[in-house]
Amino acid sequence: MSIFKEYEDKIPTKILDELKEYTSEKSISDAKIKKILESTMQEYELSTVEPGECVGLVSAESIGEPGTQMTLNTFHFAGVAEMNVTLGLPRIIEILDGRKELMTPMTEIYLQKPYSKGQDIRKLALSIKETKLEDITSEFVISLADLKIEAKLNKEKMKDIGIGENMVLNAVSKQLKGFSIKLKDGILILKSSAKEESLNEIYKTKEKVKKVLIKGVKGITQILPVKRGDEYIIITAGSNLKEILSLPEVDPTRTTTNNILEISEILGIEAARESIIKEVFKVIESQGLNVDIRHIMLVADTMCSGGLVKGITRYGVVSEKSSVLARASFETPIRHIINAALVGEQDRLTSVVENVMLNQPVPVGTGLPELVTKMTK
Numbered sequence: 001m002s003i004f005k006e007y008e009d010k011i012p013t014k015i016l017d018e019l020k021e022y023t024s025e026k027s028i029s030d031a032k033i034k035k036i037l038e039s040t041m042q043e044y045e046l047s048t049v050e051p052g053e054c055v056g057l058v059s060a061e062s063i064g065e066p067g068t069q070m071t072l073n074t075f076h077f078a079g080v081a082e083m084n085v086t087l088g089l090p091r092i093i094e095i096l097d098g099r100k101e102l103m104t105p106m107t108e109i110y111l112q113k114p115y116s117k118g119q120d121i122r123k124l125a126l127s128i129k130e131t132k133l134e135d136i137t138s139e140f141v142i143s144l145a146d147l148k149i150e151a152k153l154n155k156e157k158m159k160d161i162g163i164g165e166n167m168v169l170n171a172v173s174k175q176l177k178g179f180s181i182k183l184k185d186g187i188l189i190l191k192s193s194a195k196e197e198s199l200n201e202i203y204k205t206k207e208k209v210k211k212v213l214i215k216g217v218k219g220i221t222q223i224l225p226v227k228r229g230d231e232y233i234i235i236t237a238g239s240n241l242k243e244i245l246s247l248p249e250v251d252p253t254r255t256t257t258n259n260i261l262e263i264s265e266i267l268g269i270e271a272a273r274e275s276i277i278k279e280v281f282k283v284i285e286s287q288g289l290n291v292d293i294r295h296i297m298l299v300a301d302t303m304c305s306g307g308l309v310k311g312i313t314r315y316g317v318v319s320e321k322s323s324v325l326a327r328a329s330f331e332t333p334i335r336h337i338i339n340a341a342l343v344g345e346q347d348r349l350t351s352v353v354e355n356v357m358l359n360q361p362v363p364v365g366t367g368l369p370e371l372v373t374k375m376t377k
Helices: 002-006 013-025 030-047 055-067 088-096 121-128 155-161 165-175 199-210 241-245 260-267 269-286 293-304 324-328 333-343 352-357
Strands: 074-076 084-086 106-110 137-143 148-153 179-184 187-192 213-215 222-228 231-237
Touching (some): 002 013, 002 030, 013 030, 055 088, 055 269, 084 088, 088 269, 121 155, 148 199, 165 179, 187 199, 241 260, 260 269
Antiparallel strands (some): 137 148, 148 187, 179 187, 222 231
16 A cells, blocks of 8 residues: 555554554545545644653653552452452552562463363362462371371362372472371371481471472462453462463463563563553553553653663662762662762763752753853954
């Protein structure tokens, strides 16, 4: 289509492709297509940013202002204990700080067919949930006479999850070294191979044995199969993306977690940037607020520009600012000023913050051009 060729350098490729698709489905005359392209170009030019526009300030205000109206809440999933989702301001803070430990880590697991149609979904969900020894044991007893630990297995629970006695024996043997382990009449008996062991050590071992992983994915504490549209997905409390993506029943192209640092580690920085945009947008939308996605994109770009996810904190993005005054304006000012003085650091006053502090015109908008004249002698 030669009409579209004319506009290749005037309109972004993505918008052009969408227009091509739209016009190819309908029989539209060339004159009309030209009209559509003209008005699209005008619309696009109006939406671009003026040179010297203080985009950072506008973004900060645009996210900060509705952020103050957010409710501080966690959403609870009905019918599942310990399954909450952090929403509102706490979640926004969590994302923008680039936190490693989340209040409520979650994974949305999309499945391959036939599981996505609901076949054996409960069985699959239970096989993903981590099962520790304490989950399938009715009681733990310490025999003081011969310093043994006895764990009475709960047959019904084991049958439910699909765990056999040999599986328990193998898992415990693999993860506990220096113990002789036997299974007799549904009771797991552990005795230390060491000649002498104090009662204190035995108690410590008992607590350690309770946490032995028998089956499932480590870190997935709760599971909830839900129907979305015409397919079933599994929502989990806890996150372990690496192991979940390696399961054959899982659709790896759509499965996501709300832990951005984990995404960055496994799928790379571009995926993490996309995830920041989606997660922040999801929170803002769920609160019924409206923020232009470009503001969120700018924040995500700032956090990911160095190839690692850095939070907007004094240890993250702020620590990289070249200006001493800008770093000092955020937190711990004395420390920044003293450190800069010790190494003789210079501040070129090239950004907004430091010029505001010194009551000078900021280098944005009309403050951007500088006038240089040659004086006659």
